[in-house]
Amino acid sequence: MGQTAYSLLVLLAVAVATPVGILAASHFLGPSRRKRVTDLTPYECGSKPFTNARGRFSIKFYLVAMLFIIFDIEAVFLFPWAVELKNQATSGAGLFVFFEMMVFIGILIVAFAYVWGRGALDWDR
Amino acid sequence: MDFDFMPLIVAVVKVSVVVGALFGGVSIMTWVERRGSAIMQLRRGPNRVGPFGLFQPIADGLKFFFKEDILPPFVHKPTFIMAPAIALVCAMLAFAVIPFGGSLNFEFFDEAIPLVIADVDGGVLLLMAAAGMGVYGIMLAGWSSNNKFSQLGGLRAASQVISYELALGLGVISVLVLAGSMRLVEIVQMQEQFLHWNIFRAPLGFLVLMVAGFAETNRLPFDLPEAESELVGGYHTEYSSMKFSMFFMAEYIAMITSSALLVTLYLGGYSIPPRVVELFGLQGNLLAFAQMGVFVAKLACFLWFFVWIRWSLPRFRFDQLMQIGWKSLIPLGFLQVIASALFVILKPEWF
Numbered sequence: 355m356g357q358t359a360y361s362l363l364v365l366l367a368v369a370v371a372t373p374v375g376i377l378a379a380s381h382f383l384g385p386s387r388r389k390r391v392t393d394l395t396p397y398e399c400g401s402k403p404f405t406n407a408r409g410r411f412s413i414k415f416y417l418v419a420m421l422f423i424i425f426d427i428e429a430v431f432l433f434p435w436a437v438e439l440k441n442q443a444t445s446g447a448g449l450f451v452f453f454e455m456m457v458f459i460g461i462l463i464v465a466f467a468y469v470w471g472r473g474a475l476d477w478d479r
Numbered sequence: 480m481d482f483d484f485m486p487l488i489v490a491v492v493k494v495s496v497v498v499g500a501l502f503g504g505v506s507i508m509t510w511v512e513r514r515g516s517a518i519m520q521l522r523r524g525p526n527r528v529g530p531f532g533l534f535q536p537i538a539d540g541l542k543f544f545f546k547e548d549i550l551p552p553f554v555h556k557p558t559f560i561m562a563p564a565i566a567l568v569c570a571m572l573a574f575a576v577i578p579f580g581g582s583l584n585f586e587f588f589d590e591a592i593p594l595v596i597a598d599v600d601g602g603v604l605l606l607m608a609a610a611g612m613g614v615y616g617i618m619l620a621g622w623s624s625n626n627k628f629s630q631l632g633g634l635r636a637a638s639q640v641i642s643y644e645l646a647l648g649l650g651v652i653s654v655l656v657l658a659g660s661m662r663l664v665e666i667v668q669m670q671e672q673f674l675h676w677n678i679f680r681a682p683l684g685f686l687v688l689m690v691a692g693f694a695e696t697n698r699l700p701f702d703l704p705e706a707e708s709e710l711v712g713g714y715h716t717e718y719s720s721m722k723f724s725m726f727f728m729a730e731y732i733a734m735i736t737s738s739a740l741l742v743t744l745y746l747g748g749y750s751i752p753p754r755v756v757e758l759f760g761l762q763g764n765l766l767a768f769a770q771m772g773v774f775v776a777k778l779a780c781f782l783w784f785f786v787w788i789r790w791s792l793p794r795f796r797f798d799q800l801m802q803i804g805w806k807s808l809i810p811l812g813f814l815q816v817i818a819s820a821l822f823v824i825l826k827p828e829w830f
Contacts, residue, residue, distance in 0.1 A: 360490035361596045362575060368498055369571040373564035373725055380721035383544045394552055396626035397716050407627045415638050418801070422641040425809075429648035432816065433604065433661070436652045440659030440823055448824035455820070459813065466809070475805045477798035 417474055428462050485588055497596055501574060505731040506536035508782060515786045540724070548720040551624075558623035563718065563725035566616025570732040573609035576602040577739045578664045580749050580771040583764050594749075594767060595664060602663045603651055606740060607644075610695065613733060614640040617697075617704060620726070621714040632713030635797065636697065636704035642804040643694035643701075649812025650688030653681045654744045656819040667748035678745040680822070683815040685745045687808050692737035694804065696730060699789040703797055738781040742774065746781075749774035 396403050435455050442451040469475060510525070510533060517524025525532035550556065580594030599605060614637055621633015654677050658666045670676050678685045694701040705713030712718075715726050742748060749770040751761070761769050795803070 357486050357490055357493075357590065357592070358597050358599060360487050361493055362599075364487075364490045364494045365498075365572065365575050365596055368494055369568045372498075372571065373567045376567075376721050376725060377560070377564065380544050380546075380548050384546055384548045384720055396551070396553055396624070397711065398627065399711070403627075405627075407625050407630045409627075411630070411634060415634050418638040418642060421805075422645065425645050426641075426648070429645060429652070432648070432652050433655065436655035436816075436820075437659060437661055439656055439820055443824045452820055452824050456817070459817070463813070470806070475801065477801045 414477060421469060421474065424465070425462070428458075431458065486590075489588060489592055493592070494596060497574065497579075498571065501571065501732055501735060502728070504735050504782075505728050506540070508731050508734070508786075509536045509539070509727075511783070512786050512789070515783070516790045519790045543721050543724040546720040548722065549717075551717055553625045554717060555623040555625065558619045559717075560722075562616045562620035562623060563722045563729070564616075565619065566613055566729035567725045567732075569609050569613035569616065570729040570736065573606050573613070573736045574732070574739070575609070576606050576663055577736065577743060578667055578749060579739075579774045581767045583767050585764075593664070594771065598662060598664050601661050603655065603661045603744075606736070607648070607651070610733065610736065611640075611644060613729065616726075616729065617714050620718070621704075624714070624717040626717050628711045628716045629714050632704045632706075632710050632716070635710075636714055639697070639701065639703060639800060639804075640695055642801060643691045643808070646687050646804060646808035646812050647691040647695060649809065649816055650684045650691055651744065653684035653687075653812070653815040653819045656816060656823055657681060659823075663743050663748070667743060667750050670747040671750045671753060673747070673752050676745065676747045681745070681815055681819050683811050684819070685741070687812045687815065688744065689741060690803070690808060692741060693785070693788070694800070696733045696737050698730075698734060698785060700792040700795050701800060702794060703800060706794060734785055735778070735782065738778055738785065739774075742777045742781060746777055748777075 396407065398404075432455075435451070439448065439451060442448050513535070514524040514532065516522075525535040528534040528538045550559070575596040576599060578593070578595035578598065582591040582593045584591050597605070617636040617640075618633045621629045621631075621636065624630070624633075654666060655661060657677060657680055658669050660666065666677075697704050704710075705715065710716070715723055718726065751766075751770055751773055756766065759769075
């Protein structure tokens with residue numbers, strides 16, 4: 355194995371060991387746990403919590419997550435194209451590869467415009 | 480059979496130096512942040528511990544270790560404990576592919592030692608993957624705390640980070656198109672001349688990546704997940720002691736990494752223009768150390784910029800945040816990607 359593989363493995367080991375070590379150290383160094391009434395309820399500015407935190411929340415968060423998946427997959431397709439474009443340009447096939455991707459991006463821009471027009475991107479609606 | 484220990488030893492030394500530098504950078508940054516904010520608000524800031532209060536971060540760290548580590552009874556325990564660890568591990572892994580200098584040569588080791596932890600082909604992808612995983616830490620922290628403030632903070636963090644991930648991707652892609660490679664070392668070598676810096680070739684991409692970087696690291700003006708005036712502590716409301724501190728460290732490491740990414744992709748990274756190298760007659764290891772100095776200097780400027788912005792701008796509202804991410808940055812990013820691609824095709828001899 356070369357330096358790169360070793361370095362990555364060592365970094366992974368160090369990165370995992372750091373939080374484990376920190377947690378262990380703070381467990382042993384810190385004062386022992388005491389039971390207090392204030393520790394037993396979720397913090398809600400001093401008043402008694404009145405509903406469970408596992409309640410319902412705005413559907414907008416789901417919408418953003420779904421839109422993200424669609425457009426992020428598109429970005430994934432852009433990565434290999436971006437890396438390859440320069441090679442293709444020097445070998446003369448640049449314009450073809452470029453327009454192929456423009457068709458793909460064009461379809462996505464239509465979808466983006468539709469989503470925008472339907473107000474999915476307006477948080478306050 | 481003889482096992483060659485040399486590469487392993489080199490790797491251990493390199494990783495220790497980088498991790499040490501990262502944590503050193505974090506503690507210096509907390510000091511800079513507090514002193515900087517004090518200057519801007521005409522206060523003194525921490526000035527008691529050590530010269531100019533420089534040892535304040537050490538004192539703070541020690542204090543964190545000796546505080547009670549509260550594990551509230553209402554939380555989901557495994558994820559509550561894991562969440563800060565995930566955040567910290569991802570933040571540390573993301574720095575692996577950032578090159579901070581050329582390469583060193585020593586007599587006792589027959590290979591050149593590249594000054595980057597892992598110079599892999601898909602460098603940028605590795606960084607984005609590791610940094611993107613960091614949001615799991617924040618989300619799990621928000622969910623497992625079983626507290627309304629934490630829950631809202633975690634949700635906000637998740638939707639903010641994924642929204643700006645797109646803009647971040649487009650900002651990165653506009654450089655990849657110009658470079659034709661995902662290896663950060665190659666991208667840096669491409670920008671050796673000052674006028675070849677990608678900020679001049681893809682200015683919009685720089686803007687998009689910078690704003691997205693601020694949002695990804697949850698820094699003001701995008702620190703909605705922990706907006707203290709509305710959400711108390713946001714996703715880390717229920718955290719105390721070193722667990723809180725780990726989120727804090729993860730945030731600062733993420734800040735260093737995203738500054739380093741910006742410097743590497745758009746501001747020439749560690750490279751020194753050939754004419755300057757000739758002027759000072761830099762070669763070999765001296766050149767590598769000079770490059771490291773240049774990189775750290777650029778990084779420091781950018782980190783100061785992060786602090787400066789934080790204490791100059793007010794926080795956005797959440798609808799404004801989403802509007803900037805989806806309606807401004809993504810179209811601008813698309814524009815830059817298409818423009819970069821056109822440049823590469825029509826003027827390949829420029830690159």
